[in-house]
Structures are given as C-alpha cells and as structure tokens.
Amino acid sequence: GAVVSQHPSWVICKSGTSVKIECRSLDFQATTMFWYRQFPKKSLMLMATSNEGSKATYEQGVEKDKFLINHASLTLSTLTVTSAHPEDSSFYICSALSGDEQFFGPGTRLTVL
Amino acid sequence: EDQVTQSPEALRLQEGESSSLNCSYTVSGLRGLFWYRQDPGKGPEFLFTLYSAGEEKEKERLKATLTKKESFLHITAPKPEDSATYLCAPGSASKIIFGSGTRLSIRP
Numbered sequence: 001g002a003v004v005s006q007h008p009s010w011v012i013c014k015s016g017t018s019v020k021i022e023c024r025s026l027d028f029q030a031t032t033m034f035w036y037r038q039f040p041k042k043s044l045m046l047m048a049t050s051n052e053g054s055k056a057t058y059e060q061g062v063e064k065d066k067f068l069i070n071h072a073s074l075t076l077s078t079l080t081v082t083s084a085h086p087e088d089s090s091f092y093i094c095s096a097l098s099g100d101e102q103f104f105g106p107g108t109r110l111t112v113l
Numbered sequence: 114e115d116q117v118t119q120s121p122e123a124l125r126l127q128e129g130e131s132s133s134l135n136c137s138y139t140v141s142g143l144r145g146l147f148w149y150r151q152d153p154g155k156g157p158e159f160l161f162t163l164y165s166a167g168e169e170k171e172k173e174r175l176k177a178t179l180t181k182k183e184s185f186l187h188i189t190a191p192k193p194e195d196s197a198t199y200l201c202a203p204g205s206a207s208k209i210i211f212g213s214g215t216r217l218s219i220r221p
Contacts, residue, residue, distance in 0.1 A: 046210075101147070
C-alpha cells in the first residue's frame, strides 16, 4: 500500500518551454501532497504544499507564478514549470500524506537545455 | 528556527561492521521524526516514524531511537545492499524538514 507515482520519470526540454509533472497516489486518497526539489548530493528542499481544492502554499523564495501547482483531485497533483530555464534543471519529487506519514514518488529528472 | 543536522556526511563500513548515524534536531512542536532511505536517482523510501522520546523501532538490520534532541539510526552487521543515503526528517504540524543525509557505503 501507499504507492505514489510520478510522470514523467525524466524530461528534457528547451529553454522557454513549460513542463508539467504529475504526482498520483495510487492506492489511497491524499488531501495533502508536497513538492520537493533536490540538487545532486543535497537534501530535499520543500517547494510547496498542495491541498486538494485550494491554493498551494509556497515556501519562501519559491516563485508561485513559475511553479504552478494544481491539486484537482484526491489522487492527483501537478507541478508545471513555466518558461523553464537551465537553472530549473533538477530532480523534482512529490509526496503524498497518509496519516502522519509522507510517501514519496520516484522523482522526475528535469533537464532544460 | 527549526533545524536538523545529520552526521557524519558520509560513512564507509566493511560488511558486518556495525555503526550508528546521528540526527540532531530543533523543531517546535515535534509531531514525529521520520527516517527515509534514498537510493541514487530515486525518491525516498519510508523506514520509520518515531513519536516520543525513548521510542525505538526496528526493521531487519536497522534500529531507530529517539531522544528529545537526537535520533540515531543503528545498523547492525550491514550488507552491501544497505548502501544508500539515509535521511532524517523531523516534522512539525505543518511540514517536515529534511536533513542533508548520511551517505552510507558498505564494502563487501
């Protein structure tokens, strides 16, 4: 149980384009999902908390207009990186809250050329 | 300000050589402390949740313990497949904060 999937697992895009990443809880409903970013050999940095049916809560320093989050259902949250630039290249990981525990997706590797 | 520090940053052990990983934390209103394992290029895999000082949990060769300021992840007689980054994450009511992790490498 408590499986979280992400799609795509990796994506390469040109600078200036937008990329959407999906996060799904497969066998449970998640009112709250989280989006993290991770640089090589660094820990996870929380970007935003996504609540179903309401606006996401962004961490300080994270541009909400650049990283659009939509949590339209209890099993799906999406992160759209708008007008991506090479500095947005990173490993993006989502998690879904079940009780007190967060279960993580496998991550999406974004490379912006 | 909530903080979490893990040590050592990296640890290399011989197969069968037991050791401990440390997590020191300062979190207001601790709701639970989580341990995760992360393999390269993958998302974290949940290991344990500890809720109160004195609590211990075990899973195979791993045992996690909790005090009011620290948590330890003890690994007994490790195997090469235990090589990974181990992340400590204390949680408050609103979110969890990840430590920078300990990269554990077990040599056969």
